[in-house]
Amino acid sequence: MAGRFIGIGVGPGDPELITLKAVKALQAADIICIPKSHANKPSLAFTMVKNILDQRKQPAEILELIFPMTKDELGNKALWTKNAGIIAEKVASGKVIAFITLGDPMFYSTFIYLYQSLKEEYPKLHLEIIPGVTSLTACAASAKIPLAEKEEVVSVIPSDFDTKLIEETAKHADNLVFIKCAYRLKELIPIVERSGFKENSTIALVRRCTMPEEEVLVGKLSDVQNWNICEDYFSVAIIKKRAFISDKL
Numbered sequence: 001m002a003g004r005f006i007g008i009g010v011g012p013g014d015p016e017l018i019t020l021k022a023v024k025a026l027q028a029a030d031i032i033c034i035p036k037s038h039a040n041k042p043s044l045a046f047t048m049v050k051n052i053l054d055q056r057k058q059p060a061e062i063l064e065l066i067f068p069m070t071k072d073e074l075g076n077k078a079l080w081t082k083n084a085g086i087i088a089e090k091v092a093s094g095k096v097i098a099f100i101t102l103g104d105p106m107f108y109s110t111f112i113y114l115y116q117s118l119k120e121e122y123p124k125l126h127l128e129i130i131p132g133v134t135s136l137t138a139c140a141a142s143a144k145i146p147l148a149e150k151e152e153v154v155s156v157i158p159s160d161f162d163t164k165l166i167e168e169t170a171k172h173a174d175n176l177v178f179i180k181c182a183y184r185l186k187e188l189i190p191i192v193e194r195s196g197f198k199e200n201s202t203i204a205l206v207r208r209c210t211m212p213e214e215e216v217l218v219g220k221l222s223d224v225q226n227w228n229i230c231e232d233y234f235s236v237a238i239i240k241k242r243a244f245i246s247d248k249l
């Protein structure tokens, strides 16, 4: 049988928030490829699919690949190319490889780097992508705050973005989503207020969404300076320009 590479979104945390298509692919793949930022760090994505893998009659081969979270572009590129080579060789030998990634593979995911390297180096490789529930929509559901209605514009902003650019982007949006935000949330409030968001605009901060440790804070922008914020990488803030009465308030 022809080999192929499948990028699978495993959802935001709750193992039940995974598509049927993803489950079937995980049950059938020859190899499960797990991206890790460090060899000694456990993979959250793997924890989420472990139950599905444990139920297989024939265990899959596990392939761990390291994708360090650094800004060294040249070093990273060399590593992605190396990882792409490992995958391409296995696909050429007829294996089906399932690459698991948190949330959705096409939304700020390690998968995208690998996908690009594979396309550059092995353009004929058979590749599929199975979407997943993103942290974006999962956090909106946990906070019980809509991401957008009617004509509203939503902007998604990585929080280490330059302050001026955040201010400029926020001017053109009705709703903002900040990812990687917990460490900087208090500093972001005056920035978005300069862009037209108000003291009574609604904000939600969701940490470890749909995981057992989930924490949801909902309030007004003016409340945030009094919040006791846990600086967890797995945090998303949603800010709505208009005040919204969430079930969580």
Ligand SMILES: C[S@@+](CC[C@H](N)C(=O)[O-])C[C@H]1O[C@@H](n2cnc3c(N)ncnc32)[C@H](O)[C@@H]1O
Residues within 6 Å of the ligand: 012, 013, 102, 103, 104, 105, 107, 108, 109, 110, 133, 134, 135, 136, 139, 178, 179, 180, 181, 206, 207, 208, 209, 210, 211, 233, 234, 235, 236
């Ligand atoms: C590299 S991005 C990965 C996004 C992922 N591909 C997705 O579709 O949600 C990592 C950021 O996503 C957000 N994130 C991912 N999972 C989350 C969760 N369960 N709860 C809160 N934030 C999460 C955090 O802002 C984190 O810093």
